[in-house]
Amino acid sequence: MNDFQDQLAAAIKQAELPIERKWWHTATVYQVYPRSFCDLNGDGVGDIPGITSKLDYLKSLGIDVIWLSPIYKSPMDDNGYDISDYQDIAPEFGTLADFDRLVSEARNRGMGIVLDLVVNHTSDEHPWFLESRKGPGNPFRDFYIWRKPAPDGGPPNSLKSSFGGPAWTLDPLSGEYYLHLFSTRQPDLNWENPAVRAEIYKMMNWWLERGIAGFRMDVIDYIGKQVDREIVHDGPHLHDYLQEMNRRTFGNRDILTVGETWSATPGSALLYSGRNRHELSMVFQFEHVTQQWDEMFGKWRSKPFDLVKLKSVLGKWQYALSDDGWNSLFWGNHDLPRAVSKYGDATGYPAESAKMLATVLHLMKGTPFIYQGEEIGMTNVPFTTIEQYRDIETLNMHRLHIEAGLSPEEFIKGANENARDNARTPMQWSAAPYGGFSTGVPWIEVNPNYPTINAEREMTDEKSIWNHYRKLIALRKRHPVIVYGIYQSWLDSHPDVFVYSRTLDGERLVVVANFRAREVPVELPGELRMPGECLISNYEPVDRLDENLTLKPYEAFAVLARTL
Ligand code: TEU
Numbered sequence: 001m002n003d004f005q006d007q008l009a010a011a012i013k014q015a016e017l018p019i020e021r022k023w024w025h026t027a028t029v030y031q032v033y034p035r036s037f038c039d040l041n042g043d044g045v046g047d048i049p050g051i052t053s054k055l056d057y058l059k060s061l062g063i064d065v066i067w068l069s070p071i072y073k074s075p076m077d078d079n080g081y082d083i084s085d086y087q088d089i090a091p092e093f094g095t096l097a098d099f100d101r102l103v104s105e106a107r108n109r110g111m112g113i114v115l116d117l118v119v120n121h122t123s124d125e126h127p128w129f130l131e132s133r134k135g136p137g138n139p140f141r142d143f144y145i146w147r148k149p150a151p152d153g154g155p156p157n158s159l160k161s162s163f164g165g166p167a168w169t170l171d172p173l174s175g176e177y178y179l180h181l182f183s184t185r186q187p188d189l190n191w192e193n194p195a196v197r198a199e200i201y202k203m204m205n206w207w208l209e210r211g212i213a214g215f216r217m218d219v220i221d222y223i224g225k226q227v228d229r230e231i232v233h234d235g236p237h238l239h240d241y242l243q244e245m246n247r248r249t250f251g252n253r254d255i256l257t258v259g260e261t262w263s264a265t266p267g268s269a270l271l272y273s274g275r276n277r278h279e280l281s282m283v284f285q286f287e288h289v290t291q292q293w294d295e296m297f298g299k300w301r302s303k304p305f306d307l308v309k310l311k312s313v314l315g316k317w318q319y320a321l322s323d324d325g326w327n328s329l330f331w332g333n334h335d336l337p338r339a340v341s342k343y344g345d346a347t348g349y350p351a352e353s354a355k356m357l358a359t360v361l362h363l364m365k366g367t368p369f370i371y372q373g374e375e376i377g378m379t380n381v382p383f384t385t386i387e388q389y390r391d392i393e394t395l396n397m398h399r400l401h402i403e404a405g406l407s408p409e410e411f412i413k414g415a416n417e418n419a420r421d422n423a424r425t426p427m428q429w430s431a432a433p434y435g436g437f438s439t440g441v442p443w444i445e446v447n448p449n450y451p452t453i454n455a456e457r458e459m460t461d462e463k464s465i466w467n468h469y470r471k472l473i474a475l476r477k478r479h480p481v482i483v484y485g486i487y488q489s490w491l492d493s494h495p496d497v498f499v500y501s502r503t504l505d506g507e508r509l510v511v512v513a514n515f516r517a518r519e520v521p522v523e524l525p526g527e528l529r530m531p532g533e534c535l536i537s538n539y540e541p542v543d544r545l546d547e548n549l550t551l552k553p554y555e556a557f558a559v560l561a562r563t564l
């Protein structure tokens, strides 16, 4: 036996330990950004009845779980991530009755609804904050984080807001500063206050009683913050709070929970999702995202795409959570650019590269998340002026960067590549006006490519991106090796090609993907060369892994072979 076989045998033994199988291991999640998904009443804003009207669409794709970005009552300073009432629905999205109907119609089709839990902060219009700002002595004062000014009258310390500028705003009423790690209208809750935690748990139980299938937890790595020590993420009590939350809310229910944790490392991911931790099902980690950002200017100045690094980051997470914990798998979400624009070739090889990316992601170990429109190959939007942008982050950053001397053209170039607005243009349903999203003028412009990129067209074409996603989702249900197989990467330093295998119960699945818009020769390692069954391909099926392959532009396929 060579080294590789030894290692593999050991790993398989580990994996065959009785790991508790969960329904969400085989599930595929679809993220809906309600504002931009489907507008049924023609006011230009997507709504809950619109989502309900598309359940059959999602069912036919094979989706099991729908994660809704926030639908709660909100002044919409950050499109709903600023909540003014946790137990009501934003009127532009509908009513609680609309929501209950969505849950039951989804359940009728075997699908669950996951809500976005935004409890690091509220809106400044939340009644708790309205009370809190009345001054020291108010029973709600300690629901938020207030500090006296520094001796010079400035902010208490140097914490910064993600959306630019200081994280502290002075409230003239009491002469104290409140903390907001996001916009000035998103004051941070004080998790050190047990009364805050009790209110949150009560609210979570109220939604659980309504039959939801889980929570996606916004910036959950921030709730243990200790502001006086300028500790924001991974504070000393973060995991205590999560264990308490688990115990007092969803712990005895079979739901899916996923934490948004930009700070996660493989080590902390095991704390969140390890089998005996009683915290979350899994977290979103962002290392493959931030690794593409500039060290100085972050996402507003992109770096050339580096496949070797991408492979090493994704591989690191696959290995780290192979025996314990669980990975989430995603390319995009409502905060990120469109996957095909970021990692593929949206102009030269849109369909090939979108399918390649889907293949690589969906055949890894973890729960795949599809961001709305990704399944039809939606791309970044070519806005040319700042007036077309809507996102508070883009607008704030525009102001700050222009003040700092960046030219407007340069800013737009960065925004074209990485602004959150790219993900938020309306879902392109058809070639009808406004892409079939609405009969009225949408709140943000539709991507002008909707006549060619739209769901109606994708669904009728057997070779479409949509049908490719559909196949991948179905494969996961049919082949345990995709769900539980041991991950092994190959050709780690190859600059153009991603190769990995998954092994379980005498089966081996090999995934080969070309990340370039040209033909790439590749020499496969001896262990991988064998005949097998092609499960999926974005060109002609390949049923033999030979020593020397020449991959077509963005070619990707997966071959399943028996090893025993
Ligand atoms: O995002 C957390 C977050 O840190 C992002 O603002 C991130 O820094 C940015 O998108 C990257 O440029 C969550 C939500 O997903 C986001 O939509 C909210 O704006 C934010 O929290 C505040 O709730």
Ligand code: CA
Binding pocket: 039, 040, 041, 042, 043, 044, 045, 046, 047, 092
């Ligand atoms: Ca509407």
